[in-house]
Amino acid sequence: MPLANIEKTFMDNLLKSSVKESEFLTQLLPLSSLTKEKQLSIYKSNVNGAYQKVLGQVYPACLNILGEDYFNQLCRAYRFKYPSTDSDLNNYGEYFTVFVKEQSDLHDELNDFEYLAELALLEWHWHASFYADNDSSFAFEKLAKVEPSEQNILIFILSNSFSLHSSIYPVLDIWKANKSSVEGNQEFSMPEAETYFCISRVEFTPKITLLNNYQYELLKSISNGLSLTQLTERDFIAAGDFQNELTRFIQNGWVTGFSLLELRD
């Protein structure tokens, strides 16, 4: 069998769920202590172990809450549904948040964990924030030179390490109690209102900051790419302290720059 086929069938056996081993096994010879099936199973187990390890590191609270057995089952299923397509193992868990949501819709045993997808999202962004590219510092001088007529094409840029979150569940409490403890507290009271928060990296460490409704909506509008004119024209934004909040966002390193969009014909 040509090398290309050997590699392809080998990898298929490691990363696809419905592959018959027989085609690849014809390429192997038994060893005195390892049958052909055992030889392949060592690699399956190695790959699975590496994936489980990295997902456990990125999603420690999910692992803690679901328990090792169930979490590992999810990891196995995730490996087949979203096999790694990136040489950087740090990126491997990116779709686990989507996967958890899909699984929650499919499996009744996850009904008790309605918050799981949001918790996973928090954990992913916490991880991604640590590895995010550095930002350039805000160009205040350039901003001062923007003409009033250009405000309708001015959009703000958020930090590479920034993510915005909202939840009706006490995800922050659940995360804090479970991210490093094996016996986290599983009793949490539901918050009276939706919680808003953001994750960003301060110097080298990811940080969570609670937000009020106004800050959340303003940051959401910025992340949706609304222009400065559009922002100031929105009734609810105009009703708040837009200038001060924007200054605070820049000081916190959440808003790191701006760009002037090309006007479309």
Place this chain on the structure above:
Amino acid sequence: MDVFNQKRLNDKPISGTGIGLRSPHVNEILTDLPEIPWFELLADNHLVEGGLIPLQLEKICQHYPVTFHSVGLSLGSVDPLDMNYLAKLKKIMKQYDIAWLSEHCCFTSVAGFHSHDLLPLPYSEESLSHMVNRISQVQDFLGEQILIENVSSYMKFAETTLDEADFISELAEQADCLLLIDVNNIYVNHINQGIDIDNYLTSLPAERIKEVHLAGFDDRGDFILDAHNNPVAEPVWKIYESLIQQIPHVPTLIEWDNDIPSLQRILDEAQKAEVIADKYRSGNFNYAVS
């Protein structure tokens, strides 16, 4: 090409027994700056350009000679080389004056999918010419020789026609690359595959060996796994001594990646290697954390 590499090797004295730098020890090392001759870093963990990682890399490189060990080049893969990855490697190696790059004689990805595990190749003429071609491409791009490491393998391919040692030696010759010989991997393949250790060691082109790896394995009953989670085993020390007496000035590295112990425990292993190598050369290195 050899002349160019020799210059780099002289610029950054990678000598004696170094250790693989792992994240639990980074703060301790940057705070105490213990006397350790050199570090090997997993290149794949240092390709990020933001946050703490590049800063740590810069600081480590300010105080210690550093080599890069990568797992993502997938040299044996039939996919095109990941030029993006290679360009990042080249940039960072140049930026921090990394002494050299080593990679494995294996593939890790194919058809765009990544196993993140070192998958063996059949030792055939086809694999040989493919690997020679790939290594040449990498060396041409980097402008320097790379080191190729023998891997642990738990598979016997029907397509294999060459002994592992012959494959590696032929590869080094044809690609004009250097070698990193992992002694634990030789032992693992001896136990699992029955390879002949004496024959292996005598087949290797000693003049191309620029680095030696030592690590611990995990005994799984019907086979042993190259898990890097234990001290170096006694029989591995014996093979090491047989190898290092032929090449006593070639630097050695201790790899310990799982169930990582204290820094001092790893340095104890390094000291042990140094004592063995020193029997065959003059000059010793004293390991002390503080």
